[in-house]
Amino acid sequence: MDASVTYLLMELRSETDYAQHHIQKVIGFFASMQNFAKALQQKGHQVIYIYLNDKSNLQTFDKNCEALITTNHFTNFEYQLPDEYRLDEHFKSFTSKLKITSNVCDTEHFYSTRNELKDLFAGKKMYLMETFYRYMRKKHQVLLEDGDKPLNGKWNFDEDNRQKLPKAHKPTAPLLFVNDVSEIDKEIRNAGIKTIGTVDSKNFVWPINRAQSLELLDFFVENCLALFGTFQDTMAPNEWSIYHSRLSFSMNTKLLSPKEVVDKAIEAYFKNPDQIEYHQLEGFVRQIIGWREFMRGIYWMKMPEYATLNYFEHAEKLPQWFWTGKTKMNCLKDAIHQSLDYAYAHHIQRLMITGNFALLAGVHPDELDAWYLGIYIDAIEWVEITNTRGMSQFADGGIVGTKPYVSSATYISKMSLYCTGCYYDKAKKTGDKACPFNSLYWNFYDKHEAKLAKNPRIGMMYNVWKKMQPEAKTELLEQAEYYLNHINEL
Numbered sequence: 001m002d003a004s005v006t007y008l009l010m011e012l013r014s015e016t017d018y019a020q021h022h023i024q025k026v027i028g029f030f031a032s033m034q035n036f037a038k039a040l041q042q043k044g045h046q047v048i049y050i051y052l053n054d055k056s057n058l059q060t061f062d063k064n065c066e067a068l069i070t071t072n073h074f075t076n077f078e079y080q081l082p083d084e085y086r087l088d089e090h091f092k093s094f095t096s097k098l099k100i101t102s103n104v105c106d107t108e109h110f111y112s113t114r115n116e117l118k119d120l121f122a123g124k125k126m127y128l129m130e131t132f133y134r135y136m137r138k139k140h141q142v143l144l145e146d147g148d149k150p151l152n153g154k155w156n157f158d159e160d161n162r163q164k165l166p167k168a169h170k171p172t173a174p175l176l177f178v179n180d181v182s183e184i185d186k187e188i189r190n191a192g193i194k195t196i197g198t199v200d201s202k203n204f205v206w207p208i209n210r211a212q213s214l215e216l217l218d219f220f221v222e223n224c225l226a227l228f229g230t231f232q233d234t235m236a237p238n239e240w241s242i243y244h245s246r247l248s249f250s251m252n253t254k255l256l257s258p259k260e261v262v263d264k265a266i267e268a269y270f271k272n273p274d275q276i277e278y279h280q281l282e283g284f285v286r287q288i289i290g291w292r293e294f295m296r297g298i299y300w301m302k303m304p305e306y307a308t309l310n311y312f313e314h315a316e317k318l319p320q321w322f323w324t325g326k327t328k329m330n331c332l333k334d335a336i337h338q339s340l341d342y343a344y345a346h347h348i349q350r351l352m353i354t355g356n357f358a359l360l361a362g363v364h365p366d367e368l369d370a371w372y373l374g375i376y377i378d379a380i381e382w383v384e385i386t387n388t389r390g391m392s393q394f395a396d397g398g399i400v401g402t403k404p405y406v407s408s409a410t411y412i413s414k415m416s417l418y419c420t421g422c423y424y425d426k427a428k429k430t431g432d433k434a435c436p437f438n439s440l441y442w443n444f445y446d447k448h449e450a451k452l453a454k455n456p457r458i459g460m461m462y463n464v465w466k467k468m469q470p471e472a473k474t475e476l477l478e479q480a481e482y483y484l485n486h487i488n489e490l
């Protein structure tokens with residue numbers, strides 16, 4: 001502890017208002033900040049905490065910092081490297097104008113540095129996640145044998161994962177906390193902040209301190225890891241988390257470090273090799289050491305241009321029911337409702353339900369970014385934009401992924417229990433109650449043939465499309481046009 005250091009945390013309108021966030025996201029951030037400030041104080045550190053509605057709160061970083069520097073006669077300003085480009089630029093500019101000295105410290109909450117991916121791929125045209133993942137496994141000595149060989153002979157066990165949930169299988173109920181955050185909720189509402197979604201503020205289910213985050217991590221390794229890989233891509237109505245960890249919020253807010261999450265999962269595997277199969281563990285480790293770090297590296301390599309990319313030149317508005325869940329499509333209804341209720345959807349719901357539909361419907365990536373950045377409790381731009389604009393919308397033309405993630409009802413029905421009982425018929429491509437995904441899927445390929453036909457991972461689809469009878473093609477395209485013209489009624 002250094003008595004000459006004062007920690008400063010502040011709740012700001014500039015942060016609550018740069019996007020329209022889910023109410024649970026704003027509460028989750030403020031509650032975690034307040035608890036972190038208390039933990040610092042309990043350890044004897046000096047802390048200044050500015051609450052949202054404090055009279056002295058000037059509501060921007062700059063104004064609050066300048067005022068405090070003057071009144072407290074601070075002689076040096078230090079900050080931790082922010083995770084967002086927007087804030088990075090802001091602090092560079094702010095500190096360049098300060099009359100006192102300033103310093104910046106790197107964060108310890110990632111395996112890689114901001115520029116590590118950029119350096120690894122210097123001079124390369126393609127940035128494969130798999131290449132990066134293997135490099136990370138070797139560098140951090142994770143699940144290796146004989147020096148630099150992957151444990152159990154392979155780097156990737158994906159083919160053992162990804163099964164559909166059997167109808168009779170009831171996933172483990174998620175661990176939900178019972179936090180009373182009604183005071184914070186009241187403050188947010190009193191301030192008139194516009195938010196999305198709902199909250200039960202007497203029973204806030206997300207972890208809001210380190211102890212709860214560690215409890216959720218323990219719960220995951222004990223109850224979910226053993227089936228994580230098997231069911232990581234499956235979806236079922238009213239099952240909002242299946243065997244997913246729901247640890248992204250704790251990691252993104254730095255209540256947990258990714259290393260302690262990975263270490264805990266590996267420890268659980270070695271303690272219980274009879275209960276946890278290796279492919280379940282590898283699937284989980286890959287998400288964190290691989291995808292999470294990869295996305296961050298791409299973000300720092302490609303911002304700020306990344307935020308402007310729109311490879312398909314899509315221009316449509318997001319359907320209105322993205323904000324209400326009021327659609328007859330079961331898969332979208334379920335994924336959106338649970339997002340509004342819990343500020344959470346798991347990866348495949350984000351990618352293959354909401355993202356898939358929006359891409360097929362030609363929605364502008366800016367609209368999508370605003371939605372994903374707002375609605376999810378774990379949404380921070382470095383990981384939101386790379387997943388949304390990149391992985392989900394292919395708006396980066398193939399920086400993050402090698403092909404667009406689009407599907408017809410075939411994939412959704414294969415991986416989920418959504419289609420049974422849906423108003424639409426998954427087997428119908430055209431006509432009354434035909435599943436919209438089916439015609440929109442072919443319409444997407446038809447429209448973007450010039451950009452996609454040469455992609456080796458897609459070429460096969462164009463062979464199918466070309467072999468289709470002209471009348472069948474016309475019917476499909478007309479059906480898609482009808483749905484696109486009536487998108488708010490689907």
Ligand SMILES: Cc1cc2nc3c(=O)[nH]c(=O)nc-3n(C[C@H](O)[C@H](O)[C@H](O)COP(=O)(O)OP(=O)(O)OC[C@H]3O[C@@H](n4cnc5c(N)ncnc54)[C@H](O)[C@@H]3O)c2cc1C
Nearest residue numbers: 244245246247248287292346347350351378379384387392
């Ligand atoms: C369109 C879209 C938007 C997304 N937006 C965000 C976002 O704003 N914030 C966010 O943290 N993740 C985002 N993701 C990635 C992923 O969906 C979430 O990390 C995951 O659903 C969080 O739930 P979980 O903790 O239960 O994950 P689990 O399924 O339990 O996975 C474990 C951990 O792996 C990491 N992870 C898994 N996949 C990814 C990925 N593709 N990119 C980065 N990390 C990954 C996360 O830290 C996650 O906590 C997005 C994905 C898509 C397709």
Ligand code: SF4
Nearest residue numbers: 329331419422426435
């Ligand atoms: S039939 Fe189509 S709209 Fe309905 S749940 Fe299946 S994929 Fe979704």
